[in-house]
Amino acid sequence: MFVPHWADGFVSGVFPMVAEPFDREIVIYPDPRLRQVCAPFDRVDGELKDLAEQMLRAMHAGRGIGLAGPQVGVLGRIFVCNVTGQPQDNRVFVNPEIHDLSGSAEAEEGCLSIPDVIVTVRRARRCRMRALDLDGRPVDLEAEDLLARVWQHECDHLDGGLIIDRMNGADRIANKRLLGELEARSGRRRSGR
Numbered sequence: 001m002f003v004p005h006w007a008d009g010f011v012s013g014v015f016p017m018v019a020e021p022f023d024r025e026i027v028i029y030p031d032p033r034l035r036q037v038c039a040p041f042d043r044v045d046g047e048l049k050d051l052a053e054q055m056l057r058a059m060h061a062g063r064g065i066g067l068a069g070p071q072v073g074v075l076g077r078i079f080v081c082n083v084t085g086q087p088q089d090n091r092v093f094v095n096p097e098i099h100d101l102s103g104s105a106e107a108e109e110g111c112l113s114i115p116d117v118i119v120t121v122r123r124a125r126r127c128r129m130r131a132l133d134l135d136g137r138p139v140d141l142e143a144e145d146l147l148a149r150v151w152q153h154e155c156d157h158l159d160g161g162l163i164i165d166r167m168n169g170a171d172r173i174a175n176k177r178l179l180g181e182l183e184a185r186s187g188r189r190r191s192g193r
Contacts, residue, residue, distance in 0.1 A: 001066035001081075001111060001153045024054040024072040026062060029114045029162065029182050033070050038077045038158045040095045044136035048078070052092040052134060055080045064112045066150040068157035071113045079154035083146050093131035093139075098155050100128040105145070109153060109163050117178050119163040119171045123152045 027033055041048060051074060059067040059080055066081040077095045103125030108118050126144040129151050133139050143151055156162070164179065 001064055001109060001150050024051075024058050026058055026067070026112050027071050027073050028186070029111075029164070029179070030186050031113075033073055033075060034113055034157070034162060035160045036070060036075050037160050038069055038075045040077045041132075044094055044132055044134060048094065049134055052078065052080060056082070056090050056092070059112070060085075062112045065146075066154045067112060068154045070157055070160075077158050079158065081147075081150045081154065083150060092134050093129065093151075093154075094134070094136075096129050096131035096151070096155055096158070098127050098129050098152060100126075100142075101152075102126045103144075105149075107149060109149070111153075111163050113157075114162065114164065114179075114182065117164065117175045119167050119175070121149075121153075121163055121166045123149050127151060129155075 051069075051072075055067050055069075055072055055078070058072060059065070059082070065083050065085075066079060068079040069076045078093065079096065080090065080092050082090045101124035104122060105125045106120055106122045109121045110116075110118050125148060126142070127148045128140060128142045130138065130140050153163070156165075164175070167175065
C-alpha cells in the first residue's frame with residue numbers, strides 16, 4: 001500500500017533511505033501475478049526471512065506502508081507493513097487471516113503496484129488478524145484505523161484483489177487515463193517495443 005499525499009503527516013513522513021540494493025522489483029499493474037490467489041507457506045525458514053527483508057527494503061524504497069508477496073512476484077501468503085516509517089515498527093506476517101471486522105470507514109488508498117492511482121475505499125475500521133511471525137510462532141493481533149486498513153489492503157492482494165476493484169464511478173473516471181497508460185505500457189513491454 002502506498003501512502004497518499006494526505007497521509008504523510010499522519011505517518012510522520014519518516015522513511016529510511018535504502019542504501020543497499022534489493023533484488024525484488026515491484027510488480028506493476030496489469031501484471032497477471034497481481035490477480036492470482038496466493039498459496040500458504042508450509043514453513044518459515046531462512047529463505048522466507050530473506051524474502052521478508054527484501055520486501056521491507058522494496059516497501060521503504062517505494063515510500064509505501066505495506067507490500068504483499070504478489071507485488072514482488074511471489075505467489076505466497078506473506079506481507080510486510082510499517083505505518084510509522086520507524087525501523088522498529090517493521091512487521092512481517094505469514095499466512096495471515098483477517099477476522100472480526102467491525103465498523104466502517106472510507107479513505108483514500110494508493111498502491112505501489114498501481115502508481116499514481118488513488119481510490120476511495122470503504123473498509124472495516126477495526127479487525128483482528130491471525131498469522132505466523134518470522135519465527136514461525138502464531139500471532140493474533142487487533143488493529144484499527146490506518147493499520148487495520150493496511151492489513152485489509154494487503155490481504156486483498158493475497159486473494160488477487162486490487163483497489164481498482166473497489167472504485168466508484170468518480171474514481172473510475174478520475175483514473176481512466178492513468179490505468180490506460182499502465183495497460184498500454186504493459187502491452188509495449190510484452191511486444192518488445
